Amino acid sequence: MRPVPNQPQVSLPVELADQIDLVNQAVGYFADHFGEAIELESMAESLGVNGDWLDLCFDHCRGKTPFQSLQHLRLSRLFEGIAAQPQITLQRQVDRCGLASVMVANQSFEQLFGIGLAPFRRMCRRAAQDRQMTSMGQPYPNRA
Secondary structure, three states: OOOOOOOEEEOOOOHHHHHHHHHHHHHHHHHOOOOOOOOHHHHHHHOOOOHHHHHHHHHHOOOOHHHHHHHHHHHHHHHHHHHHOOOOOHHHHHHHHHOOOHHHHHHHHHHHHOOHHHHHHHHHHHHHHHHHHHHOOOOOOOOO
């Protein structure tokens, strides 16, 4: 690590292992706070670097920006949330994941997973109904 000018106690992560550690710390923070508003610059400063350096480390280690990584995590959690609880409204699911709106989330979700929020939720609801029916010993309904 290289000392930061005018800040003798802080060092920039120059070695790849140090950059990976920094990125992993940031991703851990994202995982713990994905449902909240996250100020990336403030988070970077709390890790002892500025936002530009954090961007550089993310790009070097993951090929994405911190914002893209956070959005990917939020969309993945949205996917998991809808799959686990398809009866909950999309608005509530989107809010839980810290995403801006259902419309924006739908566009990003479809881009990442190849299916829109409403069709995915409908599919998850049907799967939940099918699991419930088979657990009660009833055959799958004929869905043509």
